[in-house]
Amino acid sequence: DAGVIQSPRHEVTEMGQEVTLRCKPISGHNSLFWYRQTMMRGLELLIYFNNNVPIDDSGMPEDRFSAKMPNASFSTLKIQPSEPRDSAVYFCASRKGVDTGANVLTFGAGSRLTVL
């Protein structure tokens, strides 16, 4: 089991550039989550998908952020245009099964984004 795979691990870009973060969930997991972590705000849920369908995107900060899940094995989080305040570590997580309150999330290693 390779776990949740995120790429890139590190990204440095300039303000105004487009950033795309990628995530491959664990095979067989049917829910996928995008989190963001900063020193100021801690870990925040941005959006999650069940069976490739976005369920709750209320955590997405603004229209510059978008997330897609074209199939069960791939998701992207895109920021366009990027701003320095988007600098953070972005985590992807996946979960197997229906939402019971008891099932657990497996997180990837994260993508550290720095916007200059």
Next chain:
Amino acid sequence: DAKTTQPNSMESNEEEPVHLPCNHSTISGTDYIHWYRQLPSQGPEYVIHGLTSNVNNRMASLAIAEDRKSSTLILHRATLRDAAVYYCILRDSLTGTASKLTFGTGTRLQVTL
């Protein structure tokens, strides 16, 4: 959502047991108690969860108070590799918000030789 309260930081000596407390006085009957930890430069990692009874697994034990208003994560023998931020999180199984795993500030555990 019911909230949790944890100490900001704790220290432990290596090879000693560690008891990490969590208060959740507004917990509902359908809330599961979850613990995750985050090692430096890594993503959060599941540790253990329970509903009413105490739970044990290879990583830790979870002791839940009889009134469920508090719980304690027990690491039986802390090692340097257990130095991490530990998060206590409530997940409601009924309202449909269980997916919203909401992290607080957690407890930063330092382990020293």
